[in-house]
Amino acid sequence: MSSLKDKIIVITGGNSGIGYTTAKAFLAKGAKVLITGRQPGAVQKAVHALGHPAEGFKADQSDMNDIRRLYEYLQGRFGKIDSLFVNAGVAKLAPFETVTEAQYDELMNINFKGAYFTIQQLLPLINDGGSITLLSALNAYTGTPNATVLSASKAALNSLGRTLSRELAYKRIRVNIVNPGIISTPLLEKAGLPDETREHLSNITPLGRLGQPEDIASLVTFLASADASFITGAEYNVDGGLMVHPLIA
Ligand SMILES: NC(=O)c1ccc[n+]([C@@H]2O[C@H](COP(=O)([O-])OP(=O)(O)OC[C@H]3O[C@@H](n4cnc5c(N)ncnc54)[C@H](OP(=O)(O)O)[C@@H]3O)[C@@H](O)[C@H]2O)c1
Structure with missing residues (x-):
């Protein structure tokens, strides 16, 4: 792979799971990485565990003031950056009939609105x-029960990525989208996914296992x-073949 030496990478939500592992992968390739989290x-x-030259900045990506503070910090610290990995996100499941306005707003504000304005402000x-690079989810394309808001928030992100890939091409800024299947991170527990469901999903995945954060980080x-x-405007499913499985939930 071409060198990423001294490239400056910003990762939203980099203190856990996919964001953290991707930060590690960038550092291993000689890049400088700044992660955010609430x-x-x-x-x-996480910054301590990642080691030099990882840096961190506390920011809630769904908060416009925090996004502005992040912009000002990055401008002062680095001037310019090379790559933005829009990874921060939450996954909450609830039957359609029970979804409250607060639950709707939380998912949409973090997964879509936050991503939208983080890109706009840092551009x-x-x-x-x-x-x-936008971290979406296979849900953007599936009809997973109890994921009405989660899936819509991710589908909106894919749409944004496709549009931006055209709109930012004049600056040669490439915009791509990654749709993970089920990846073994703390998110699965936070989403309340029972062990039996994990096992079931692992069993129906053609490649016979859940994904690991490293599977996403390498892409x-x-x-x-x-x-x-x-490569721009491209979408990648990283799901062990789950998308093409006929029994996907
Ligand atoms: N794991 C999967 O199976 C899977 C599948 C498809 C897509 N994804 C997507 O992958 C991304 C990373 O998820 P993960 O699995 O690595 O989960 P994770 O381990 O829970 O990590 C999520 C990260 O996002 C941060 N975050 C959440 N809300 C934030 C906010 N408002 N502002 C800033 N940071 C925020 C979290 O930090 P704080 O909570 O400390 O802020 C954490 O660092 C998410 O967008 C998720 O939707 C995951």
Whole structure:
């Protein structure tokens, strides 16, 4: 893979799961990485574990003031950045009949509105020829029960990515979308996914296992590299073949 040495990468929601593992992968390839997250303790702990030159910034990506503070911090610290990995997200499931306005707003505000305005506000910092990668989900395309808001928030993100890939092409900024299947991260517990469901999903996945954060990290680092310099507006399912399985829930 082309070198990512000294490239400056910003990862939203990088203190856990896919974001954290992707930060590790970028660092291993010589990049400089800044991660965000809502809990200062968790961000600090992750930065410490990642080691030099990882950096952190406490930000709630669904909060416009935090996004602005992040912009100002990045501008002062780095001036310009090379790649933005829009990873921060939450997954909450609830039957359609019970979804409250507060639940709807939380998912939409973090997964879509937050992503939208993070990209808009940080765009002036992204070098021409840089890249943006959006972490969506297979749910963007499935009819998974109890995921009406989650799936819609991710489908909106894919739509945004496709549009931006055209709209930002004049700056040669590439925008791509990654749709993970079921990846073994703390999110599964936070979403209340029972062990039996995990096992079931693992069993029906053609490749016979759940994904690992490293399965996503390797693609995201590739998409940020010069090896992907002709790839934009693309969507990748990283799901062990789950999408094509006839029994997907
Ligand atoms: N795991 C899967 O099976 C799977 C499947 C499809 C898609 N995804 C997507 O992958 C992304 C990463 O998820 P994960 O599995 O790695 O889950 P995770 O381990 O729970 O990590 C989520 C990260 O996002 C951060 N975050 C959440 N809300 C945030 C906000 N408002 N502002 C800033 N940071 C925020 C969390 O930090 P704080 O909570 O400390 O803020 C954490 O660092 C999400 O967008 C998720 O939808 C995951």
